[in-house]
Amino acid sequence: MENLSHAALIRRACSGSDEAFSRLVSDSQQAVRAFVRRLAVTADDADDLTQEAFVTAWSRIDRLREGISFRTFVCGIAYRKALNDRRRFNRQVTRETQWHALTPQTASSTVDSRLSVQAALAQLPLDQRATVSLCLAGDYSHSEAAEILGLPLGTVKSHIAKAREKLTALLGVRS
Template sequence: MSPDGLDEALVADAQAGSTAAFARLVERHQQALRAFLRRTCGDWASADDLAQETFLTAWSEIGRLTSGRSVRAWLCGIGYRKHLSARRSHARDRAREARYEADHGSGGAQADRPMADERLALEGAMAMLPSEQRACVALCLAADFSHAEAAETLGLPLGTVKSHVARGRTRLLQALRGADERG
């Protein structure tokens, strides 16, 4: 049975209430989902939390997954929407904390994590990309999604995804070359 055929059979069983079938879908797609979210978020712990939330939502919405639709793309779409929601929430929290610090004059230090220079440079370059561009790059260049799959997953027009990938690739290369010249 082809991978897509297996997914369709597992989806049908999960839609009929089989938790074992859904568990198999999780096993088959969790690595790709986590990798996408890690690249999109830039924070492994948050990405893992979002992946768990994504699978909880996917279980409750499995009945909405239509036949022939890519399970991986569907899960990444749910994960991306969870990421956007978490990012908005985080921005509100930061704004609230900034107002508090401005009123009370407190500050804090952040702990540094040791990482390879190349990985730091790539993560920094990814973080500088606009959110939609970063998601397109993460899906198409890192997760091997086609442009059409990324467009479906992110709910963007195909041409927009292609533009985001091209511009994102160019910006990443420029940022990484600049890091090499400084290092």
């Protein structure tokens, strides 16, 4: 099992080998967790979401197409879960905002010129944040990012360009 390629591990996992699947999880967890941590609110939320994504990948591993890496497959699942989480979160925030509408709120400060990277990323829409996380913070190619996010290649490139522009402004560093 030690020297098997990922393709062989995927074949074994498809035929029900838990050992092969746990090797795949072990080898790809860092990349998937790093991607999800840039999308989720907290690291704990991100790890829970990543674990759920791996469980879904286990139940759907027979749908993994040839030529697609395991981490790309899991990142795609994790991204869709993150999108659903975000929608739920937005609905909850809307309800809470309506509830607290009568209470005077202190206005949150506008974006500081020296925001942390995480805070700057949090200012981006989720699809732009995801493309940046994959292609700039991670080592994914544009086509892999398009596969993961289910977007056309041109849209991915446009997201990266827009996100780069916003991040440059938010992080307050002159070109």
